[in-house]
Amino acid sequence: MPELPEVETVRRSLTPYVINQTIADVTVYLPRMVRTHDPSGFHAHLVGQTINDLTRRGKHLIWHFPNCLMISHLRMEGKFFVSEESLPKMPHEHVRIQFTSGRVLIYQDVRTFGTFDLYDKPAELSTLKPLKDLGLEPFDAGFSGAYLHDQFNTRKGPIKPVLLDQTIILGLGNIYADEVLFCAGIHPTRKANKISLKRLNNLADCAKNVLKKAIELGGTTIRTYENSLGIDGLFQNELYVHTLENEPCRVCQTPIRRIKLSGRSTYYCKNCQH
DNA sequence: AGCACTGTTTACAT
DNA sequence: TATGTAAACAGTGC
Structure with missing residues (x-):
């Protein structure tokens, strides 16, 4: 999710469930998920460590320990789940962290x-392999229409796939890229390097506003997905185009269209987006 | 049954 | 370089 x-x-x-929790045991059921260590090395580094902080960079979660960092990525369908008591192994469970508290x-x-x-704890987080090539989050200082204008300079193709490029804008995926483009009134096939600075200023504002609203509503729940604690987000009620093929546009009633760009379904209103 | 589709990212080809 | 495609994998829906 x-x-x-x-x-x-x-x-x-x-x-609130993991801060100050101390790890008693770690089980890795699918070793290839841990890319930097084998299961015994992963176990050895983590047991006895206390989680000091849990932060985020783009779509990465960063778990801070006194002596090391763990960076996890949920990719398409990863979910974390907390239990106060030991449970039998769950379907599709691949990693389990047992805390000394019993949690x-x-x-x-x-x-x-x-x-x-x-x-190992680095001097600079941004030097770590999973983070080193990432661009700016819409909430970062320096993220602006001018930044996008500069970054889009060499991008001759449609803007939609460019919005998914994490080395430029960090954090957008297929849902929010469509929603941000609708908000900005930009057609998904418009060439990225041909969009005016004025329109990119608007796009930058839309990226911030759409993500802010989505965070406030606990994210988007579509299909069978749900968030970590089994509670659905609410932003799906705020979608204007994504997943709404053939539905009337909420603004102009024109049926929403779906096309493929770089292999990803892309939804837009041909009347509202140019 | 078989194919298309899925909130991501990567390697590889052109 | 930039961009498209296939692949990593399992499940769902038509």
């Missing part, structure tokens, strides 16, 4: 794309 608002929702909901943190992932990385 991972675009920036969903990951932020996971971070916020998990935080348990379980990672479930039907498609098994999620990842865990463990690193």
Whole structure:
């Protein structure tokens, strides 16, 4: 369930349950999910460590320990789940962290794309491999229409796939890219490097506003997805185009269209977006 | 049954 | 370089 608002929702909901918890045991059922260590090395580094903080960069969760960092990514369908008592292994459970308090943190992932990385504490977070090539989040200082104008300079193709490029804008995925483009009135196939600074200023504002609203509503729940604690987000009620093929546009009643761009379904209103 | 589709990212080809 | 495609995988729906 991972675009920036969903990951932020996971971070916020998990935080009170994991901060100051000390790890008693770690079980990795699917070793390839841990990319930096084998299961015994992962276990050895984490047991006895206390979680000091849980932060986020883009769609990555960053778990802070006294002696190391764990960076996890939910990819398509990763979910964390907290239990106050030990449970039998759950379907699609791949990692379990047992705390000394008796509390348990379980990672479930039907498609098994999620990842865990463990690193020694660096001087700069941005030097770590999963984070080093990432662009600016819409909430970062420096994110602006001018920044986008500069970054889009070499991008001759449709803007939609460019919005998904995490080395430029950090945190947008397929849902919010469509919604941000609708908000900005920009057609998804418009060439990125041909969009005026004025329109990119508007796009930058839309990115901030759409993500802010989505975070406030606990993210988007569509299809079978739900957030970490089993509670649905509410932003699906605020969608204007994504998943709404053939539905009348909420603004002008024109049926919403769906096309494919770089292999991803892309929804837009041909009347509102140019 | 078989294919298309899925909130992501990566390697690889052109 | 930039961009498109396939792949990692499992499940759902038509």
